[in-house]
Amino acid sequence: MNAHTQLVPRSSIEHLCKHRELALEKMRESAEALKAAYEIGKEANRLAAISYVGQAPTGRPSDDGAYGALFPSAAFDLDKSLEAYRQQIDRRIWDHLLNQMGIRKMMDAEGLKELQNSINSDVPEATADNVRATLQTLHGDTDMIFRRGLVNCFAKLDRRFKSHDGFKIGSRIIINGAFSDLSGHTTWGSTWDTIADVERVLAVLDNEDPEGSNALRAAVDRDRRGHYGPQQSQTETAYFRIDGFKNGNAHLWFTRDDLVKKANMILAEHYGEVLADAYDEGDPDGDLFNKSTELSKDLQFYPTPPEVVHEMIYGCSFKRIDLKGRKVLEPSAGQGAIALHAAEKGAHVTAIEVNPDHCAVMKSRAGRMTAEGTLRIAQANFLKVTPQAKYEFVLMNPPFYGTHYMDHVRHAFEFLAPGGMLIAILPASAQVNESRKHTAFRKWAWDHNDLGWAGPFRDLPAESFKVSGTMIQTVTLHLRKPS
Template identity: 35%
Template sequence: MNELVRKESIEEICGHRARTLELYQRAWDTMQEGYKAHAAATMVGGMRRAPHIAVDSNDRGYRQGEFMENVTRNVDRDIWQGLVMGTPIGSLMDRQELEAFKKSLEQDPPPATADNVRATLERLFGEADQIFRRGLVNAFKRLDRDYASNDGFKIGDRIVLTWGCTWDRIMGYFTLHHTREEELHDIDRVMHVLDGKPAPDRGQGLEGKMAEHTYGRGRDKGTTGESEYFRFRLFKNGNIHLWPRRQDLLDRANKIIAEHFGMVLAAGRDARESTPSYQPRPGEVLKADFFPTPDAVVAQLVAAADIEDGMKVLEPSAGEGAIVAGLVKAGANVWAYEIDPERRKGLITRFFSQFGAGGCVCADFLEREPEPAFDRVVMNPPFSRQQDIRHVLHALRFLKPGGRLVAVMSGSAENPQGRLGDHFSATLARLGGTIERLPAGSFKESGTGVTTVMVVIDAPAAMQAAA
């Protein structure tokens, strides 16, 4: 907390608050005296005329208590905003975080006393890393997924902001869209903080450099330019393209994003080898992409699977058994894969002892040879780098003709990118599969806010060829 605001400064701010409220109270009392004098001056012929300046409740003005209540609320709100926006905490917050913070102050801001200020700043300082990480993810997850470079789980070599500007062909210059200016500020803020520098003021940094190419000033500047952390180009179709200039900062940002959504450590060698920020430690247990399926989601998956007693059902990424428990309760004969040996031991103890541990295999599911022996596949695979798509396409080959697959997938499955995404979309369309978006925050209790969907695919008669 000392790095945010010195104790002496807090005492000084709270002293100003007390002085402010005292002066406003004194002003109210003075206004009351003035009102009475004003009223006395209107006494003509024994009749009192109401002054046109209304400061009394009987004359459409405030009651004293109401007046001071409103004043105190406004003073406290302004102090809290100044404390946060004027400290490093403010530079860690993205637009969404700031809007939520301001909204929380609208109705009933807490008194800006020394004890409250110290306690609040200590809490915010303790959450600073979490606030920044959440803001970093928010800054990039809003990007338009119609562009393959705007990957939902990493910042690519190019960032596309759609409808970021307007080309005025008559005047011959660009103008920036206000909403995209907010996003430009967030993106630039992230790089500054990662580089150990304070976030730029609004209109400075990337925004400022881009502004030199817009409005009347931009006629002779051309459509390309650069700031400290980005090269940029403005396009007449309204898009803005950004190219990060610092690979080291890009890698750090991508590592944070990957940790937020879960590194794909349980998704096979291809994904691990293509993740440059991942450096495994000796004896490391592969747990980073493990987000247990909440009970409400399990219930929805099991209901969609339409399981009958005795059906042979596969869970390809069993984890600690949240889905397995739901399948067993539904009367399924469950078989599972789990890459982590410790979690497999727990699964065997809870669910598979009757099979002599043979019903739960410790293996990477993507490396298993397909065996079309299951009536159902119910799964929550890893998401990053389209590993959910890889798992689902592979799992389809384990279904019997007429079987059904039900999977939780990333929200990006609604509009997947690249050749793998095209293959998934074509397969889904050919087999008549469905995608249903799960409620926002479905995995909040598991530690991630990623958007999720439920995919249901029924196997045709020739399932092996279809996948």
């Protein structure tokens, strides 16, 4: 996607930043002079108070106001004033450079809002070194920025786009509330913003300039012009055909199969073909309760980042979890990111891992641990370990291949003592895929839900496993065993 962005020439950056520095220097001179003038003005008022028998002059002259500035009424903060001036200059420089670079064209509405908020709230200094480094990073991340925008905008269209088997875009999308029930005109709000994002994505995939998206809405408004009230309509543009109905809903049809195919490939790459929740070959709707004890066919290892460990355990603000002195199990522990954290918090942890190399790394890390907790490492295929219902917590990031994680979670649940809690990291598809096996798993999870009316799943932040080498979207599952 770099064809739609360009690096700003070095000479242009140097030119902008050089004059920025000169402006800041001149403004500092001005501010220092102004501060000195205010101090002199204060002294003048002090003297005036003496000559006015204790009362300094107040207000402004009633004539043409020529002397109004000579009545300083508030303190002047030099540093705050200069910082406000610096932020105003730098905010405009960043806006200009991002527009010139074309990076905004790669972003969805949500991404643009976040970018603008970051620029407005905490403006980074637009020094030459900072600008060059930032723009080079953004240029290198253009594909990722575009991919994130694509995922965001399609995820808003249908909840199943978060799943593996569900994120293949079909030929039609049903859009609720596209038109006003009263006037029949297009509605304002996120619906058409999302459609504009989809248009932008398709334009980029078509190697066209994505500037001026929302052509579909403009075309629909033209076709419905002159009519008031609920109505049917049909409009076609370069990428869509949209059928509008009297109930205010619409059916959006993609007319470019080649672009839909490109989008699907990017979605699959983003979520991770290997890790994501594909059905086991030969048994797409396999029996939930016919558990396999075989190892996952895919043994790729993606360690749990520290931030994810913290989020999975402590992310629910209404759940106060104290692991000190508790019995904790991490099944299929990998190199023990979760187990080591729990032990460092004072828990008595058992980690079960089949890979001897991972066990060796875990033992090495445990040897450097100085916490009150303990860590026992068992090398074994967790699915073949006989359950002992003695653990107060099971904390796990099971293998994702196929629906293998379901077997792990079901088996791990048997290790909980009555009243014990299980928290698992799962692919987002666990929450939304609609096969018989997924539906049965979710029903079982709801029966043991520990998070109340909202259900047992919580989204982890987007790209939580980026540092581990995968972009798969993930959730946490929170279960509790009956007392």
